[in-house]
Amino acid sequence: MTNEMAESPGLVKTLRPYHVWALGVGIVLVGEYMGWNFTVAKGGILGSLLAMLVAGTMYVIIALCASELGSATKLAGGPYDWARLFIGPGAAASVGLAVYMEYIALEAADAIVVAFIAQEIFPELQVFPVTLLVIATLTFINYRGVVAALTLNFFMTAIAFLAIILFFFSGTFGVFELHPENLFQGAMPNGMIGLFAALQFGPWFFLGIEGAAMCAEECKHPARAVPLGQQAGMITLLVGAAMTLFICASLLPSNIPAEGLGVSVYPLFEAAQASGVYLLIALLGLGTLLTCVSSANGCVCDSSRSWFALSRDHFVSNWFSSVHPKYQTPYKAVIFTMPIAIAFAFSGYLDQVITFSIVSGLLCYVLIPFALLRFRKMFPTHINKVRPFVSPLQPWISYFAMAIAITIMSTLFWGYRYNLLFALAFYLVAYFYFHRKHKKYQKEFNWGKEMGWPNPSHHKPEE
Amino acid sequence: MDEAIESRYNGSFAKDTYLIAGAITLLIIVEGYVVFTILSQAGSAVPSSIRGLYLLFFGLVVGIETIGYLQVRKSIKQHMFDFRYYD
Numbered sequence: 001m002t003n004e005m006a007e008s009p010g011l012v013k014t015l016r017p018y019h020v021w022a023l024g025v026g027i028v029l030v031g032e033y034m035g036w037n038f039t040v041a042k043g044g045i046l047g048s049l050l051a052m053l054v055a056g057t058m059y060v061i062i063a064l065c066a067s068e069l070g071s072a073t074k075l076a077g078g079p080y081d082w083a084r085l086f087i088g089p090g091a092a093a094s095v096g097l098a099v100y101m102e103y104i105a106l107e108a109a110d111a112i113v114v115a116f117i118a119q120e121i122f123p124e125l126q127v128f129p130v131t132l133l134v135i136a137t138l139t140f141i142n143y144r145g146v147v148a149a150l151t152l153n154f155f156m157t158a159i160a161f162l163a164i165i166l167f168f169f170s171g172t173f174g175v176f177e178l179h180p181e182n183l184f185q186g187a188m189p190n191g192m193i194g195l196f197a198a199l200q201f202g203p204w205f206f207l208g209i210e211g212a213a214m215c216a217e218e219c220k221h222p223a224r225a226v227p228l229g230q231q232a233g234m235i236t237l238l239v240g241a242a243m244t245l246f247i248c249a250s251l252l253p254s255n256i257p258a259e260g261l262g263v264s265v266y267p268l269f270e271a272a273q274a275s276g277v278y279l280l281i282a283l284l285g286l287g288t289l290l291t292c293v294s295s296a297n298g299c300v301c302d303s304s305r306s307w308f309a310l311s312r313d314h315f316v317s318n319w320f321s322s323v324h325p326k327y328q329t330p331y332k333a334v335i336f337t338m339p340i341a342i343a344f345a346f347s348g349y350l351d352q353v354i355t356f357s358i359v360s361g362l363l364c365y366v367l368i369p370f371a372l373l374r375f376r377k378m379f380p381t382h383i384n385k386v387r388p389f390v391s392p393l394q395p396w397i398s399y400f401a402m403a404i405a406i407t408i409m410s411t412l413f414w415g416y417r418y419n420l421l422f423a424l425a426f427y428l429v430a431y432f433y434f435h436r437k438h439k440k441y442q443k444e445f446n447w448g449k450e451m452g453w454p455n456p457s458h459h460k461p462e463e
Numbered sequence: 464m465d466e467a468i469e470s471r472y473n474g475s476f477a478k479d480t481y482l483i484a485g486a487i488t489l490l491i492i493v494e495g496y497v498v499f500t501i502l503s504q505a506g507s508a509v510p511s512s513i514r515g516l517y518l519l520f521f522g523l524v525v526g527i528e529t530i531g532y533l534q535v536r537k538s539i540k541q542h543m544f545d546f547r548y549y550d
Contacts, residue, residue, distance in 0.1 A: 045501060045505055046501070046505055046506075046508060046509055049498065049501050049502075049517065050516065050517060050520070053498070053517060053520035053521055053523075053524055054520055056520075056524045057520055057523045057524050057527065060523075060524055060527050060528045060531065061527060063531075064527070064531045067531075067535070168493075172496075180500075180504050183500075183501055183504040183505045184504050184505045184507075184508070187505035187508035187509075188505075188508045188509060192509075192513075195509075195513070221546060221547075221548050223538070223542060223546055223548075224539050224542075224543070224546070224548045227535040227538060227539075228479065228482075228483075228535055228539065231486075231528070231531060231532045231535050232482065232486055234528060235486040235487070235489070235490045235528060235532070236486075238490055238494060238524065238528065239489055239490055239493045239494070242493050242494050242496075242497040242498070243493060243497070245497065245501075246496075246497040246500065246501065249501070384541075384542060384545065388538060388542050388546070389534070389535065389538040390534065390538065391531060391534065392527075392530045392531055392534045393527065393530065397527060
């Protein structure tokens with residue numbers, strides 16, 4: 001640790017469980033307003049249902065692993081710090097970069113969608129300046145303080161989620177007519193192969209929920225806030241995903257893969273339009289806009305924390321590890337998200353950027369359970385000081401989650417072969433580069449001083 | 464331990480318990496309704512062996528999340544006084 005770091009103030013510790021919920025759900029809920037329906041284009045309604053259940057199982061396990069690791073380590077880097085502590089520097093840098101890329105790419109995509117929605121409402125607006133304005137505004141909010149940023153996320157996310165709930169119950173209680181025949185007609189247009197091809201878009205329902213644990217260092221009581229907020233977030237997403245799939249599939253036709261639900265840009269909004277209820281149309285339109293903004297907002301928060309953590313440990317320039325003396329935010333890391341997000345947004349390859357984000361996420365979903373397995377091996381006794389929350393059914397569910405993540409990654413070969421190979425090569429190069437670079441900073445890790453923990457079980461005292 | 468503090472802690476813990484119980488109930492009802500409605504309408508399009516896959520993953524999602532969230536409640540109950548969760 002440098003003198004600069006030792007003298008600089010730490011991150012403010014004020015966040016509560018609802019902030020954790022807002023961060024996690026805020027990032028992810030946009031995937032239920034748009035994007036998930038590509039599962040329908042591949043595998044029909046049954047393909048989408050299978051993708052939702054399989055990806056849901058994986059994310060439930062990942063969220064439990066993240067809750068245990070986040071409440072134990074209480075560090076801002078999240079997956080990066082878990083890999084650093086329990087796997088090694090090469091894996092840590094790869095995961096840190098993967099998290100950074102995952103969220104920055106998502107932020108760029110969200111900002112562009114906000115700009116397109118704004119242009120649809122006000123046709124005189126241009127996409128380019130509005131995208132810049134969205135990115136700059138969210139960066140400024142995150143620069144000023146994490147509490148304000150996540151409180152804003154809480155309200156935006158709550159409105160968007162309540163819109164889904166109201167839409168679902170309006171449909172099931174007969175406020176408007178559902179078309180159950182759509183479910184059978186669009187059940188499986190591409191046969192059995194479509195069922196498994198649909199898995200590649202399953203993560204859209206939940207992509208990024210592990211990021212909820214990345215505010216652990218800024219929580220007042222991380223051992224309560226992280227597991228309680230993150231699991232509430234996971235249930236919110238499972239409920240939202242099921243409601244969204246059901247209501248959209250019952251209102252929009254999906255029997256022809258090239259038309260209808262499978263290719264809709266804003267499926268929930270279009271389903272609301274099909275219901276013909278003006279209040280719901282307005283509410284779901286507002287929800288679409290708010291989820292994009294809250295997702296981009298949460299992405300600025302998480303990507304900056306990942307970069308901050310990488311910087312704090314010298315993986316990237318230590319200059320980014322400063323904490324603002326007044327706002328107690330990692331302000332240089334926050335500001336640095338802006339040029340990168342803008343570069344992603346105007347690269348002209350948005351679909352490639354999104355695919356890169358998904359592959360980055362899947363890489364994390366292999367390494368997060370692996371980090372938990374290593375953590376339990378290094379600290380096998382469940383003492384409260386090390387592990388206040390103990391996730392159940394381990395280690396079996398961790399192995400299962402890793403198997404699902406690898407299976408979903410392999411389905412990307414249908415259509416995204418080169419993206420997958422490029423992303424894997426990128427992280428492999430990053431692994432060896434950072435492993436080599438980090439060697440000169442490597443030292444005997446002092447668990448007592450750095451974490452307040454006893455030495456791990458494999459630790460050998462110096463002769 | 465001061466009786467007033469203990470009572471306040473028990474009250475706050477009860478709120479967490481209601482949140483956990485409510486969330487699990489909502490999950491089971493909504494997920495169950497959607498999965499079984501879609502399978503009853505469209506399930507005949509797939510062989511029965513594949514239908515079993517849906518039921519397996521439905522059980523895993525709901526089962527693991529329920530056990531996990533109950534474990535969160537257990538953890539809060541165990542540590543709420545040590546870590547002063549409700550101060």
